[in-house]
Amino acid sequence: xxxxxMIFQYFQSNSESVMNGICGLLALASVKMYTCFDFSCxxxxxxxxxxxxxxxFVPPIALFLCGLILNRQSLVMLEEWRRPQxxxxxxxxxxxxxxxxxxxxxxxxxxxxxxxxxxxxxCLICAxxxxxxxxxxxxxxxxxxxxxxxxxxxxPCKDDELMRNNTSRKAVSRYLRCWSQALGWSIxxxxxxxxxxxxxxxxxxxxxTLLQARHWSNYIDIEQKIFEETCCEHSRLFxxxxxLHFFESMRQEIKLHSFSLPWEGEGAxxxxxxxxxxxxxxxxNKLLKMWYYEKPPLDVSQV
Amino acid sequence: xxxxxMIFQFLQSNQESFMNGICGIMALASAQMYSAFDFNCPCxxxxxxxxxxxxxLVPPFILFLLGFVLNNNVSMLAEEWRRPRxxxxxDPAVxxxxxxxxxxxxxxxxxxxxxxxxxxxxCITCAxxTSVPVETxxxxxxxxxxxxxxxxxxxxxxCKEIYDGQELIANEVAVRYLRCISQALGWCFxxxxxxxxxxxxxLRPCFTQAAFLKSRYWSHYIDIERKxxxxxxxxxxxxxxxxxxxxxxxxxxxxxxxxxCHPCGKGRADAGEAAEKLLGITDQGTMNTAxxxxxxxxxxxxxxxxxxxxxxxxxxxxxxxAHPSASRREMAAYYSRV
Numbered sequence: 001x002x003x004x005x006m007i008f009q010y011f012q013s014n015s016e017s018v019m020n021g022i023c024g025l026l027a028l029a030s031v032k033m034y035t036c037f038d039f040s041c042x043x044x045x046x047x048x049x050x051x052x053x054x055x056x057f058v059p060p061i062a063l064f065l066c067g068l069i070l071n072r073q074s075l076v077m078l079e080e081w082r083r084p085q086x087x088x089x090x091x092x093x094x095x096x097x098x099x100x101x102x103x104x105x106x107x108x109x110x111x112x113x114x115x116x117x118x119x120x121x122x123c124l125i126c127a128x129x130x131x132x133x134x135x136x137x138x139x140x141x142x143x144x145x146x147x148x149x150x151x152x153x154x155x156p157c158k159d160d161e162l163m164r165n166n167t168s169r170k171a172v173s174r175y176l177r178c179w180s181q182a183l184g185w186s187i188x189x190x191x192x193x194x195x196x197x198x199x200x201x202x203x204x205x206x207x208x209t210l211l212q213a214r215h216w217s218n219y220i221d222i223e224q225k226i227f228e229e230t231c232c233e234h235s236r237l238f239x240x241x242x243x244l245h246f247f248e249s250m251r252q253e254i255k256l257h258s259f260s261l262p263w264e265g266e267g268a269x270x271x272x273x274x275x276x277x278x279x280x281x282x283x284x285n286k287l288l289k290m291w292y293y294e295k296p297p298l299d300v301s302q303v
Numbered sequence: 304x305x306x307x308x309m310i311f312q313f314l315q316s317n318q319e320s321f322m323n324g325i326c327g328i329m330a331l332a333s334a335q336m337y338s339a340f341d342f343n344c345p346c347x348x349x350x351x352x353x354x355x356x357x358x359x360l361v362p363p364f365i366l367f368l369l370g371f372v373l374n375n376n377v378s379m380l381a382e383e384w385r386r387p388r389x390x391x392x393x394d395p396a397v398x399x400x401x402x403x404x405x406x407x408x409x410x411x412x413x414x415x416x417x418x419x420x421x422x423x424x425x426c427i428t429c430a431x432x433t434s435v436p437v438e439t440x441x442x443x444x445x446x447x448x449x450x451x452x453x454x455x456x457x458x459x460x461x462c463k464e465i466y467d468g469q470e471l472i473a474n475e476v477a478v479r480y481l482r483c484i485s486q487a488l489g490w491c492f493x494x495x496x497x498x499x500x501x502x503x504x505x506l507r508p509c510f511t512q513a514a515f516l517k518s519r520y521w522s523h524y525i526d527i528e529r530k531x532x533x534x535x536x537x538x539x540x541x542x543x544x545x546x547x548x549x550x551x552x553x554x555x556x557x558x559x560x561x562x563x564c565h566p567c568g569k570g571r572a573d574a575g576e577a578a579e580k581l582l583g584i585t586d587q588g589t590m591n592t593a594x595x596x597x598x599x600x601x602x603x604x605x606x607x608x609x610x611x612x613x614x615x616x617x618x619x620x621x622x623x624x625a626h627p628s629a630s631r632r633e634m635a636a637y638y639s640r641v
Contacts, residue, residue, distance in 0.1 A: 037422065042483035043476075044440070051483050058490045065497040069504055078508040160475060231520055232527075239528035243535055274542040281604030284543075291532065294389030 015073070015221050019105055022070055026109040030063055034116050041126035041156035045149050048156070052127025056117050060110030067106030074102050076221050094220070097213035111191065118184030121177035122156070129155040132172055139168025241300040249296070250287050251277035322408055325373060329412040333366055337419045344429035344461040348454045351461075355430025359420050363413030370409025376401060376526065383525055397525070400518035407503075414496050421489030424482040425461070431481060432460040440480060441472025543606065549582070551602045555593045556583025 042051055068074050077098040080090070117123045134140035134148045143151065154160050155172045163169045202210065254277060278284055345354055371377050380401045383393070420426050433454045437443040443453065448471070456468035460477050468474075507515055560583065584590050 038424070040424070040479055040482045040486070042479050044480065044483075047480075047483055051487065054487060054490065058494055062490075062494045062497045065501045069497070069501050075504065075508060078505055079512060082509045082512070157475070157479065161473070232523060235520060235524040236527050236531070239524060239531045242528065243532050247535070272546075274538055275546065275606070276539065278539065279543070279546075279606040279608070284539075284604075288536075293387050295386065295391045297390040 015218075015225075019071055019073060023067070023105040023108050026063065026067055026070070027112045030059075030109040030113045031116055033059070034113060034120075039122050039126075041122070043154045043157040043160060045130055045153045048130055048153055049127045052123045052125075056114065056123045056127070060113045063109040063113060064106050067109055068102065071102055071105060073098060073217075073221060076224055077102060079224075080220055091213075091216060093209060093213045094216045097210070098217045098220075101217075115184050115188050118180050118187065121180040124180035124183075125173055125176040126156045128176055129153060129172060132175065136175075137168045137171050139166055140172075238298075238300060242296055242298070245300055246291070246296045247276045247278070247287070250283075250290065254278070254283055322374070326370075326408045326411050329366070329370060329373070330415045333412040333416045334419050336362075337416060337423070342425045342429075344425070346459045346462040346465065348433060348451075348458045351432060351458055352430050355426045355428075359417065359426045359430070363416045366412040366416060367409050370412055371405065374405050374408065376405060379526055379529055380405065382529075394518075394521060396514060396518045397521045400515070401522050404522075418489055418493050418496075421485050421492060424485040427485035427488070428478060428481040429461045431484075432477065433457045435460070435472065435477050435480060437472050440476055443471065543604075546606050547602060547604070550607060551597070552582040552584065552593065554602070555596060556589075559583075559589055559592070 037055075039055065041048060077095060080098070081095050083090075130149055130152045132152065134143075134152065140148050140151060151162065152172070154163050155169050157163060158169075278287055340358075342358065345351060380398065383401070384398055386393075435441075435457060437453065437457070448456070453471070456466075456471055457477075459466045459468070460474060460481075463474055466474050584593055
């Protein structure tokens with residue numbers, strides 16, 4: 001049991017690492033979802049852009065909200081923000097710290113989705129195939145505007161009968177994919193440089209305030225967990241007392257109403273103690289009926 | 304015992320995480336069920352819609368009910384709802400809290416099923432293939448088909464092998480169109496559900512935190528109390544059974560001793576623990592009688608109290624009294640020797 005207590009304590013003190021773990025899992029889930037998702041561009045002029053950009057931006061919003069929901073700290077932060085002041089002052093720096101750490105963790109999975117989407121390229125090809133300049137590509141240069149739009153819209157669909165062996169289709173596709181991957185890698189580079197700078201330059205500004213904010217945010221988290229644990233422990237003891245009291249009162253009632261020989265001696269031990277004076281089928285039935293029909297009041301003060 | 308108690312406490316305090324685990328397993332099971340399911344569109348005008356929408360909506364309903372069935376707390380909620388008031392008041396807020404938390408967990412597997420179905424696209428393709436806008440995507444006016452004929456042709460879109468309307472509208476075009484709509488619906492559904500979940504979770508601390516803490520405590524309490532009561536009753540039943548059986552064997556051995564009228568070796572002071580455990584039954588015939596009696600005539604569910612200790616020093620007993628305990632037999636033997 002010592003080991004369980006230690007594991008429990010480890011998780012309590014390291015809620016940051018638990019949150020990091022969840023964040024990582026969500027990022028992996030995001031990649032997995034993208035690979036499982038069967039991207040199928042409609043290849044119709046008005047629908048392409050909506051579909052492509054929708055697939056690029058709607059799942060990240062859902063993933064961001066998921067990241068906020070799964071993070072326990074967001075609830076803790078909200079409670080701390082909305083609680084009445086009472087005897088304890090509210091420190092806005094702590095709330096800001098908690099908010100920023102929650103947001104940072106929640107942003108990881110959406111960013112992973114967007115980068116994977118860009119590096120793969122299908123979304124951008126689908127969304128922007130109708131917006132390329134047809135003059136640049138031989139196969140589309142000499143057709144009427146309406147027809148050009150129709151043809152360009154079909155570029156993402158390799159198996160379409162019009163596009164099957166069209167070299168210009170491949171050219172447009174490669175062009176858009178190149179842009180998409182360049183964009184993806186640039187975003188990745190910018191984000192990593194930003195994260196690097198933020199981590200290295202942070203100690204130069206307000207280190208003391210940061211340490212305080214981190215300590216107190218950790219404290220609030222642990223305090224809430226311990227409060228819940230204590231409430232559980234308390235309700236268990238309360239229930240135990242309540243039930244013993246109930247059995248005792250049943251026994252008193254039976255003693256009053258029956259003439260059977262008393263069971264308890266001064267040194268009632270072992271089985272006699274566990275029987276608690278209920279020694280008959282009728283008595284047991286009565287006890288069970290009473291438990292259902294008239295639960296004892298939630299008051300163990302006279303025990 | 305202590306280890307079990309620790310595990311029990313751990314699970315108790317983390318009952319929410321236990322229920323979350325079951326919830327996650329059901330969601331995975333739901334996704335797995337969908338991929339294992341062999342979707343077979345009938346490709347007939349009226350049947351398509353019924354089949355497609357049926358597959359989209361009936362399994363989630365079943366999964367929702369299953370979520371309630373698998374949840375242990377449903378019986379607890381029902382019990383608390385229906386019990387007579389007695390000496391303890393009933394708090395509707397607690398009942399509401401219990402119901403809401405169960406319903407939220409039961410909703411997850413159906414939502415996963417609907418999302419996976421919409422994102423996959425086969426159901427919507429099957430259900431709505433007769434409603435494809437042929438005017439914009441194909442050439443309806445060209446062929447001059449009646450409406451019923453056109454519906455019959457369009458209904459075969461999901462079944463590529465028997466599709467015969469390539470001049471009316473290309474199969475791939477129609478399938479891509481329907482799939483795009485289905486996936487858009489799917490992602491919107493996912494976004495909507497996530498937003499709802501986020502709102503439900505984040506608005507609570509802003510408005511009803513105190514009431515929430517109260518409801519949560521008392522709902523945990525009801526659960527723990529019920530478990531402890533079951534535990535106490537089980538303990539009691541065990542003791543009851545043990546004493547009942549002991550008394551049965553004692554009764555048997557006393558009857559037999561009285562019938563045979565000779566002092567058995569049980570009176571010896573150095574009888575030992577093993578002899579005690581034999582409960583006075585020491586030969587095959589006696590044992591067979593005991594077993595037969597246990598089967599034919601079980602003792603009543605009424606325990607006799609242990610006989611009163613007569614420690615007034617009186618030592619004149621020749622025969623053991625009606626319900627002797629082992630220690631008393633020893634005492635009687637000691638006195639009679641003196």
